[in-house]
Amino acid sequence: MKHALAEVLAWQDDPGSGLKPVERPAPNLASTMLPLTIDRRRQPPPPAEYRVATGAFRYWTAAEALRRAADFWAGIVPSTTEWWIGGALPVALDDGVDLNANYDRFGLHFYHQRLAGATVYTGESPDVLCHELGHAVLDAVKPQLFHTASMETAAFHEAFGDISAILSALQLEPVRRALIAATGGRYQSSQVSRLAEQVGAAVRRLRPDAADPDCLRNAVNSFSYRTPAQLPPWAPASQLSCEPHSFSRVFSAGFFEALCLMASDGQERLTEDRLREVALDAAGLLVDAIRSSPVPSRLFADVAARMVAAAGAVDRRYPRLLHSAFLRRGILSAAAEAGGDAPKSNVGLLTLSGRPFGLGETALIVQAAGGADESHAFVRWLIERGRIETPAGRFSAIPSHPHTVRSHRLVELDDQLVLERILFDCGFHARS
Numbered sequence: 001m002k003h004a005l006a007e008v009l010a011w012q013d014d015p016g017s018g019l020k021p022v023e024r025p026a027p028n029l030a031s032t033m034l035p036l037t038i039d040r041r042r043q044p045p046p047p048a049e050y051r052v053a054t055g056a057f058r059y060w061t062a063a064e065a066l067r068r069a070a071d072f073w074a075g076i077v078p079s080t081t082e083w084w085i086g087g088a089l090p091v092a093l094d095d096g097v098d099l100n101a102n103y104d105r106f107g108l109h110f111y112h113q114r115l116a117g118a119t120v121y122t123g124e125s126p127d128v129l130c131h132e133l134g135h136a137v138l139d140a141v142k143p144q145l146f147h148t149a150s151m152e153t154a155a156f157h158e159a160f161g162d163i164s165a166i167l168s169a170l171q172l173e174p175v176r177r178a179l180i181a182a183t184g185g186r187y188q189s190s191q192v193s194r195l196a197e198q199v200g201a202a203v204r205r206l207r208p209d210a211a212d213p214d215c216l217r218n219a220v221n222s223f224s225y226r227t228p229a230q231l232p233p234w235a236p237a238s239q240l241s242c243e244p245h246s247f248s249r250v251f252s253a254g255f256f257e258a259l260c261l262m263a264s265d266g267q268e269r270l271t272e273d274r275l276r277e278v279a280l281d282a283a284g285l286l287v288d289a290i291r292s293s294p295v296p297s298r299l300f301a302d303v304a305a306r307m308v309a310a311a312g313a314v315d316r317r318y319p320r321l322l323h324s325a326f327l328r329r330g331i332l333s334a335a336a337e338a339g340g341d342a343p344k345s346n347v348g349l350l351t352l353s354g355r356p357f358g359l360g361e362t363a364l365i366v367q368a369a370g371g372a373d374e375s376h377a378f379v380r381w382l383i384e385r386g387r388i389e390t391p392a393g394r395f396s397a398i399p400s401h402p403h404t405v406r407s408h409r410l411v412e413l414d415d416q417l418v419l420e421r422i423l424f425d426c427g428f429h430a431r432s
């Protein structure tokens with residue numbers, strides 16, 4: 001309580017967004033709902049307005065962004081929601097050299113990398129912080145998504161992370177003002193739609209085509225839905241691939257366009273209050289939709305349809321606007337009445353033959369969403385990208401790539417192998 005009146009200086013949005021740091025009340029990380037703990041073994045710097053580019057500034061800007069995001073989601077999710085790990089979610093603000101960030105169920109991890117004379121800390125960007133926190137929130141709300149072997153489910157997790165970054169930024173009044181000044185609420189590129197500008201610039205130095213020209217990803221884009229099987233395994237940022245971060249842009253764009261339509265409909269001039277209200281409404285519809293979804297193979301369409309079906313109870317204008325945004329994106333079809341053709345749930349364990357993966361007679365057990373073809377394609381993609389860790393010295397048919405983060409592992413169970421996810425890796429992949 002002694003810090004109740006203290007103020008800290010914090011980024012409003014990404015350090016590369018052009019928006020300056022602002023004064024914010026010192027956050028209480030140990031808040032009763034969705035509590036957090038940062039760098040547990042170190043004494044935090046006393047709350048104060050520190051100079052940008054100091055460790056103490058980075059601590060408080062991270063604490064402020066994470067607490068703001070967790071408080072936002074705490075107001076949306078059921079009041080009994082807990083982190084998957086239970087208790088406070090540990091955050092490691094600087095886990096060593098890498099241009100990366102991840103969520104592994106036991107906490108959030110951020111890193112640093114020196115490039116062209118400057119050091120980029122991924123844990124300094126509210127966009128990256130609130131994206132990773134989004135993975136943890138979605139895992140708390142819908143834990144079954146974590147191990148599901150499907151491209152679309154993995155991409156949905158990434159989309160939720162980006163949506164978390166956008167909605168958390170919109171909790172700050174100056175950010176809402178900047179968005180309205182820049183776009184008037186229309187679906188146009190802005191500080192808010194551009195995600196992780198600073199990390200995006202660092203990624204471009206390492207691999208020029210791996211990020212957008214002005215950010216890592218932009219929720220204002222022209223990508224539309226294709227079944228992941230029709231997409232290339234990876235591609236430059238300017239094209240859609242089935243890689244989860246790339247493919248996630250279809251859903252996050254559909255959601256953000258819906259948000260813009262909901263905000264500006266019937267408004268002569270969009271106000272900051274109205275924008276804040278719509279962010280809450282859209283987040284509530286999204287969380288309710290994913291909670292009630294049976295996680296079919298077409299998860300994007302199922303969540304979109306559920307949002308449309310429930311939206312009328314919130315505001316009678318919403319269903320038409322949501323439907324229009326998701327229709328334009330190819331996520332919903334014109335014929336499909338929202339929530340009409342309820343897809344069957346396909347969640348459950350599925351046994352795949354190990355032979356196509358070079359595992360001989362050893363069967364492979366995965367958690368499925370959709371049929372065997374979808375799971376097969378997902379496993380093949382993980383193998384080709386070198387993303388699976390195997391039991392030591394076994395299964396030489398599964399290659400390992402020295403510079404790729406292993407997101408999954410194979411665990412031996414009797415005579416079979418089980419595919420498990422280790423973490424959601426933020427996937428800058430600039431080195432691979």
Ligand SMILES: [Zn+2]
Nearest residue numbers: 158161425426
């Ligand atoms: Zn992610």
